[in-house]
Amino acid sequence: MTRTWNFSPGPAVLPEAVLRRAQAALWDLDGSGIGVLEHSHRGKEFMAVLARAEALVRQLAAVPDDYDVLFLQGGASSQFFMVPMNFLGGATADYCVTGVWSEKAVEEARRFGTVHVACSSAAAGHTYIPGAAETTWSTAPAYAHFTSNNTIYGTQWTGEPAVPAGVPLVCDASSDIFSRPIDVARYALIYAGAQKNLGPSGVTLVIVKKELVAKGARDLPTMLQYRTFAANQSMYNTPPTFGIYVLAEVLRWIDELGGLPAMAARNRAKADLLYAELDRSPVFKGVVRADARSQMNVTFRGRNAAEDAAFVAFATARGLSGLAGHRSVGGMRASIYNAMELGGVQALVEAMQAFAAAHA
Amino acid sequence: MTRTWNFSPGPAVLPEAVLRRAQAALWDLDGSGIGVLEHSHRGKEFMAVLARAEALVRQLAAVPDDYDVLFLQGGASSQFFMVPMNFLGGATADYCVTGVWSEKAVEEARRFGTVHVACSSAAAGHTYIPGAAETTWSTAPAYAHFTSNNTIYGTQWTGEPAVPAGVPLVCDASSDIFSRPIDVARYALIYAGAQKNLGPSGVTLVIVKKELVAKGARDLPTMLQYRTFAANQSMYNTPPTFGIYVLAEVLRWIDELGGLPAMAARNRAKADLLYAELDRSPVFKGVVRADARSQMNVTFRGRNAAEDAAFVAFATARGLSGLAGHRSVGGMRASIYNAMELGGVQALVEAMQAFAAAHA
Structure with missing residues (x-):
């Protein structure tokens, strides 16, 4: 059975070994005679899955011991409010605004205090990542928040923003987590919906400094306090067991391929191949500034909207799916997360060349 | 490959046809060349799954048109706070307390207003369902809340509590939803974590009157307002796509077997078989009052704790899993949700008889 090359922005392609x-x-x-969906979350079989998931997160990202590894529900959209609900408390937080998801995070934070926009790429249609020269931090913010990769626009931070010493750094890493090594110690809290690089939708990975968890507000519903998940190994209530199972299998696959350095090399090779074609193509060109190019979501355009639509149809007919850009920006977007094989990008480049030969 | 008879209280057994x-x-x-975990939630393939899930909920439960059918995350534990956060607003709500889950719902509600305990079975160890004679309603409560089936204790309401006219009735139906016909029009809001009768953990079904949704508080994070899910067909953010897929398949299976009346007959047959054995056994007896016996979770005991442990081991050796009672109450519990086959209950009864013959 031939599978389609799936360039969906998320939920997204998963490794075939994991699906099998x-x-x-x-x-x-694991030979229990009971399927993974049907096991009690308190039974030894699922507890082993959960332990494996946490151990692999810790090992792959070299998570320091003073951090908790939590599995929540509700996606990044729930983290947009949980972070300020727990840690803002009427004070000021700094946000780097580099796209729609940062903007949504800002909206939710304003309910719980003051948001200082430290930098924003909005005026340029979010086609670049602001540098230190155009970033201003407030005095002693409760935390600083940024979105490490911008799925819709196709931009990505190459490192962390240079926050002043002592400011807790919070990152929405939903669309590039574990695509390259990450220095967890530079962060107070990292969150990521699983459905791009880690697994299916419905499970959110949170890596958070224990010191921050302890500081969270206490007058909140039990399920909205990070400490509830930290104190109960993410098992205060029934966790999304299948999502955690698949996440553990994806992490095992990453580990078997050589961990995050190997992922970085694999992703760089795919992105380089695709951006090189954009730089050479007579028909297609990249949308964002070269120094902000995302290795996860490659955005590009033909010479007009009709040509974009024609190419998406052309690619679909060749078994390449999910290439239409986000409806708010148009054009094309190739999402090439960890699990996308180099062969998929090669097939895309061949399609671009064939289309260009026919239309240039 | 022989599968184990799985009496787990949840996550729990699913129909084999659904697993296949x-x-x-x-x-x-569906022939798309892309797996269900990997499809964009905005693509036509998943949109068809979501539409099928909603249509089957509406058809099976004859949901009136003035109700929304929503798919959320966070389990019943998140509904414990979302209901009062949206609808209590400092007023009084009435709660029927029939077990641990009702008690947890009360705890979360107290953060948002006054809780009037309309009735409670706590003094009798939650071994029965309070009747109208021992229930007192407050004057014009914001809503009345009850838990239709009590997983830990093994009791179940045979119908709705007789709330005064005009009081919105809210039900945690996590552990008996769609096990029998339900008159949705009698409720303002029904919620259920899927992992007992409907599918895997990580998706929560909410059936709610549109009129109630409109009355919900507005000064809440976007993800904590029911109207966000109602206005966006549960797709404001990425929903738990696989959970919704499995839920749709479980509903299809229920429909193919004859819908909720057929489920009721099937569940009655299983429960009758097991309770009859308890009424006749020289070793085992039921824990709860006869008029409160749950058709989903059958709790029973041997003559002492050592015998209980011996029977659980005996049953496990015969391929019957998950029969230990909840750690807070001990004894045994056989969870026989929709998907448990009559053959599983027959195997359990045979094990009880064999054990009794050896130990009576």
């Missing part, structure tokens, strides 16, 4: 293992586990997890 | 379809869909959903 998940198929078997749906019927019988 | 899910295995195929993990690799390729």
